[in-house]
Amino acid sequence: MNTFKSLCDVSFALVITLTGCSTYKPVQLHQESLNNEYSYYKTHPYLYSGDVVKYTLKDGRHETITVQSTTPQGIIISSEHLIPYNQIVAIERRDLSTVKTVAFVGASSAVAFIAFMGIMTGALFAALLGV
The missing domain is CATH 1.10.287 (Helix Hairpins)
Known part of the structure; x- marks a missing residue:
């Protein structure tokens, strides 16, 4: 016994x-520009709908969220909320x-x-x- x-x-x-x-792995953000008139961001690895990410903003706020979708300017986490890439200082994606x-x-x-x-x-x- x-x-x-x-x-x-x-x-x-x-x-x-x-x-x-699972573990969190860093995501790299790279700012790109198109004809010096339009700037956008690329992520590596890419972020997809349903990804769980932890981020830290320039003002020190941090949160773990589920990505609804992405745009060239930021991460959409709800129908009314976009987190701009230019405000993010650190981001990690949860991976297996x-x-x-x-x-x-x-x-x-x-x-x-x-x-x-x-x-x-x-x-x-x-x-x-x-x-």
């Missing part, structure tokens, strides 16, 4: 530590973290295997002892 509690504790710790399996995902799958498999072996060993001893 003590082994089962330990396995539960390890499983719980793994779930808490590795949930999400393959390292965390692989670690989570590997650790979960190991815990499941250990639990299975513990159950099978207990069943074997019970059968041998005739309990």
